[in-house]
Each structure stands twice: as structure tokens, then as C-alpha cells.
Amino acid sequence: MILVNRILELLFPRKCVLCSRLLARDETDLCGSCRADAPICQDTSRPIAYLDQWTSVWYYEDHVRDSLLRYKFGGMEHYAKSYGRMLAMKIYEMHLPVTCVTWAPISSRRRLRRGYDQAELLAKAVAKELGLNAVRTLKKVRHNAAQSSITKADRRRANVMGVYGIQNAEQVTGASILLIDDILTTGATISECAKTLRLSGASRVYGATVATGKTQKNR
Numbered sequence: 729m730i731l732v733n734r735i736l737e738l739l740f741p742r743k744c745v746l747c748s749r750l751l752a753r754d755e756t757d758l759c760g761s762c763r764a765d766a767p768i769c770q771d772t773s774r775p776i777a778y779l780d781q782w783t784s785v786w787y788y789e790d791h792v793r794d795s796l797l798r799y800k801f802g803g804m805e806h807y808a809k810s811y812g813r814m815l816a817m818k819i820y821e822m823h824l825p826v827t828c829v830t831w832a833p834i835s836s837r838r839r840l841r842r843g844y845d846q847a848e849l850l851a852k853a854v855a856k857e858l859g860l861n862a863v864r865t866l867k868k869v870r871h872n873a874a875q876s877s878i879t880k881a882d883r884r885r886a887n888v889m890g891v892y893g894i895q896n897a898e899q900v901t902g903a904s905i906l907l908i909d910d911i912l913t914t915g916a917t918i919s920e921c922a923k924t925l926r927l928s929g930a931s932r933v934y935g936a937t938v939a940t941g942k943t944q945k946n947r
Contacts (some may be wrong), residue, residue, distance in 0.1 A: 782935035801806040812853020851908040901929035942946035
């Protein structure tokens with residue numbers, strides 16, 4: 729097994745999930761430079777409608793932005809395991825009383841084109857780390873324009889309004905749910921998902937993303 733692992737390392741060397749540098753043998757997920765200098769999210773006090781609390785690992789800038797773009801659009805789906813480990817650590821430190829993990833789903837059309845749902849992979853990775861179940865509670869009831877193509881906050885809110893429905897309603901009623909997505913910018917998507925869960929009987933909804941945009945106060 730040791731020999732097999734060494735051969736695999738030679739054929740597929742491990743790289744930093746943020747900057748893509750080769751990792752040293754004693755490094756996991758991040759190189760030493762990124763572990764020290766990545767823009768750690770320090771302020772999650774901004775209220776997001778329908779969320780009891782939320783957290784992110786990093787701010788969406790520099791290597792973090794490049795990494796997430798590779799993850800979403802460059803086929804780097806294996807990043808989910810690394811992101812999941814780091815996001816799980818943030819969540820664990822918050823001692824949230826969650827009973828299940830779910831995610832903000834993409835449309836079937838977008839999933840077919842991309843080949844995977846990036847938020848679903850994240851949710852499953854986080855759930856595994858926390859020893860919880862990842863449950864599909866939401867579905868996209870209509871395809872809408874990508875949020876990344878819209879800049880104004882009010883237009884982003886309008887773009888996601890009413891696009892989510894409930895799946896597995898029995899898993900939602902009375903549940904304390906951890907809602908996972910990849911990026912939080914204006915909060916429109918995660919807020920709309922949380923609203924749908926709340927209206928279907930969730931007792932609490934907590935949000936967690938890999939990265940968030942900086943507000944003016946943070947700049």
C-alpha cells in the first residue's frame with residue numbers, strides 16, 4: 729500500500745487547493761504560504777435574512793477567487809474534499825446545534841452542462857467531516873440566470889425569487905439545518921434557500937460557504 733501511494737504521488741502530485749503549488753509531504757490541502765496568508769474571513773456579523781448565523785472560511789479574493797473559479801467551472805471537483813475539511817473546522821468551532829446538512833442546488837440544466845453540483849459535493853464533504861447526514865431538501869423549480877452574471881444586489885434578489893422548492897419535506901419540519909453553498913456575495917441565493925426551508929417548517933437555518941465577498945465595512 730505504501731508503494732502504491734508513492735507511485736500515485738509521483739503520477740498525481742498533490743497541489744495546494746488555492747495556489748496550485750506542489751505540497752510538501754507534511755502539508756495537507758494548503759501550502760505553508762497560503763495557510764499563513766490566505767484572506768481568512770474575520771467578520772460574519774452582517775445579517776443575512778432567514779439565517780440564524782453564518783460563516784465562511786475566506787474572503788473571495790486573490791488565490792481564493794481563482795481556486796473557486798477552477799472548482800466551479802474548471803472541472804476541479806476534487807477540491808470539495810479540501811474545502812469541506814476547512815469549512816467543517818469553522819463550523820465545529822461554532823458548536824451549532826444542527827441535525828442535518830443540505831445545500832443550495834443548481835438547476836438540472838446547469839448540472840448537466842457542468843457535470844456536478846458544486847454545493848452538493850461541498851455539503852457531502854462537510855457532513856462526512858462532522859459525522860452528519862447530507863440531505864437533499866431543496867430543488868430548483870426553474871432555471872434562472874447565473875448570479876455571477878448579475879452585479880446589483882436588488883437584481884440578484886429578484887433573480888432567485890421563487891426558484892427553489894422543497895424536496896423531502898419530512899426532513900425539514902422541526903429540523904435545525906446547516907445550509908451549504910460555495911460563495912456568499914450579496915446573500916441573495918442562500919437567503920432565498922433559507923426562506924424556503926423556514927416556510928416549510930425548519931426550526932433553525934445556519935449558513936456556511938467557502939468564501940464571502942467583503943462588505944464596504946471590511947475594506
